[in-house]
Amino acid sequence: MPEASAPSAARFTKAASVAGQAEGSAPPPPAAPNIPGQLAENMERIEALTQRLAAALSRRPMHDPGVEGPGADLMVNAGLAWAKLWSAQPARIVEQQVKYWGETIAHYAEIQSQLARGKLAVPEDAEAETDKRFRNPLWQSHPYFNLVKTQYQINARAMREAAAKLDMQDPVDQHRLNWLTNQIIDMFAPTNFLATNPDAIERALETEGESLVKGLANLVRDVEAHGGEMIVSLADRNAFAVGENIGTAPGRVVRQERLYELIQYSPSTDEVHAVPIVLFPPWINKFYILDLKPENSLIRWVVDQGYTLFVVSWKNPDISFAETGLADYVSAYLSVMDAVEEITSQPKLNAVGYCIGGTTLALTLALMTQRGDDRVNSATFFTTLTDFDEQGEFTPFLQDDFVEGIAAEVARTGIFAASLMTRTMSFLRANDLVWGPAIRSYLMGESPPAFDLLYWNGDATNLPGRMTVDYLRGLCQQNLLVGEGYPMMGHMLRLSDIQLPVCAIGCETDHIAPWTYSWRGVAQMGSNDKRFILSESGHIAGIVNPPSKKKYGHYTNDGDFSDGPEAWRDSARFAAGSWWPVWEEWLRERSGPMVPARVPDDGFGPAPGSYVHETP
Incomplete structure (x- = not known):
């Protein structure tokens, strides 16, 4: 597996040593905060942007609950299937739980063992990481990030298996439960959070927090532009003008x-x-x-x-x-x-x-x-x-709960709003159209690309x-x-x-x-x-x-x-x-x-x- 670059590894090793002093040693006396000028300025900008964000979110329109998620029927049916499985095949549920606990404990014990030896050993014959979210070498070589990634994958596998093995009476309900499970798994990926995203942390350290300020500014811009809805911009809205540099056929x-x-x-x-x-x-x-x-x-x-x-x-x-x-x-x-x-x-x-x-x-x-x-x-x-x-x-x-929710929404507003349609279509490819762009824009502080196809997608x-x-x-x-x-x-x-x-x-x-x-x-x-x-x-x-x-x-x-x-x-x-x-x-x-x-x-x-x- 590829190894982390020396600067990256050194930064995280130093951070770890400061965070965890040797057991039994006396803690150092508190020092007066020494905040670099750029960092202090960024903190002030973050405070102002946070106030703007709160104001923008307060303008989010209220939608009918039926368009926000699956109805109660799906949850009830899933609960009944779980109860049926528990009463008919309790050993199967216990087997699933024991398997999950065993994988988790074995993973934790392995990490403890490797930390005790002073390094994280990556087997030479380890399979290459195929999930593009975990391409940073630190996911493999750094104990903290490897622990987070591997435990996430164990959790995700256990959740998918538990959902798939429920004996739902309706195959449509099974399809929906599997889809909802995958949405939850994708939403809680460690790459979606600053504290567990090495790329975002590295960028924040390199820029003295400037990337986080830009990311917050991007978030505020998107929420304000969409009337309180949190919809990530996929393309630079200022890069194109219909009739000028796109849509120009005479x-x-x-x-x-x-x-x-x-x-x-x-x-x-x-x-x-x-x-x-x-x-x-x-x-x-x-x-x-x-x-x-x-x-x-x-x-x-x-x-x-x-x-x-x-x-x-x-x-x-x-x-x-x-x-x-x-x-x-x-x-x-x-x-x-x-x-x-x-x-x-x-x-x-x-x-x-x-x-x-x-x-x-x-x-x-x-x-x-x-x-x-x-x-x-x-x-x-x-x-x-x-x-x-x-x-x-x-x-x-396309089931009754969603369709009835949409019907109630359009009866109240007269239209099916573009923001709701955009959100629905995006979650068919959530990692590509929601979480990936959000990471680049909000955690990395990158500007949306000047990409005509994505500009059209957002129009x-x-x-x-x-x-x-x-x-x-x-x-x-x-x-x-x-x-x-x-x-x-x-x-x-x-x-x-x-x-x-x-x-x-x-x-x-x-x-x-x-x-x-x-x-x-x-x-x-x-x-x-x-x-x-x-x-x-x-x-x-x-x-x-x-x-x-x-x-x-x-x-x-x-x-x-x-x-x-x-x-x-x-x-x-x-x-x-x-x-x-x-x-x-x-x-x-x-x-x-x-x-x-x-x-x-x-x-x-x-x-x-x-x-x-x-x-x-």
Whole structure:
């Protein structure tokens, strides 16, 4: 194992010797405090920042208890399972406890023995530490930190085993209990606390406390910026400006309605395909994820291939949108299609939906089929869920206690606040999106990075109250689009109603819309012309994957959808590089002949428009 650097080891050894005098020796007489000037100044700054922090936290809004954590039912069911296990198999519980006690005592005895010998012995054949939280060599070589780390790992293992071995009656409850256990384990990692984080202590010593002052300032900044909520900033909010150094593809806002702005992008070729494309992004986030920089902009790339491209920029709703439901978004889709047809004088268009934008596109297409409206020539779905029979990592949040809590919250406030959505999504990857950034920002005193993707991730939007409940209950919980039909505008909408050519892109490591779930939804659509492409990477990086980067490959398969996603994957062909050209080849066949390029009218101002700048 790597050894600690001499300065690091020396600092901690000296600190230990001062803290623990030899047994029986007389303590030194108290000395007058000798605080360096910089340290004294930092202490004053900490006091002022602490007062600001207290004031900011006092402004935290009160939320319905149902959105703050699992309801009492889960705790009661876990308690009943524990009582059942204790009465039926007491030896099993005793065995677990004895195992935990034995590991703890053996660990403590080993540390005592090594300290008595004057050093911490690290076996030459010790396995390399795979947890990136414990990369500092002091976790292995220093007795104190090694004791803390190893005991944490013993505790974590015991907690996971205890939760996993409970005989919960409902597998959903078991899933939620395991998830909650892991959240507690991650929250109490020693790296999350100054006294047990060697990196943070070293930085504080090196900077005479300046890093802690900066960390506290970062914490105060985040709490103040989020109205009393403790949400760590993932990116430098001053490094980017939408329309200036991100989201800069040229175009014009050609329609402006209460719920959306419609952007038509300027052509970069002399001719374009006759059939235009309209892209519906999710309104959970802002559309410029598809136009961060010129070199990774899907919007610019589509335009460069010779297409007339329209993109919807959704309104960031306030309380006045409380009664806006899924039916209103479907009506907006139809309104957008009307606008595209009017502007281009083309009776057909190709539609693209991303994430929940694709889910709502599926509802719209089913409605259009039942109405006999055949304007959409083909549909493409980016990481879209339409079959919610399996809920994956969202299972803990899609049960009645959470959904009823959200319903009560939006009934009171009119919206599902961006901060609550951000928090929910972040805790799906807590170590990467919560605790890791918090350590760097608050314990190490580092400034957030100038990272465009993380800037976009933090540029959150509210959700209309009624739409939130429509989506959670009707689609996620009841799965009506697959089952008896989703009721809307006098129709019962089903996936089987979608009969036009379909192409869907799933992403291999997507934790928000797992590709197997996306695949199953496409399989149930009524079209005889269906294509599925599986990209490497996740929900964002798998989609924003330009050909120039040659970073992530993709899988294709000409077979049908009859044998399940795993069989599809097993017989699929892998190709290096982006899926964009493969999709464009499919799209080209459904986009008509070439016509003179269409230049957008002046409309309502330049892209990216005004709605994208609205904040919660």
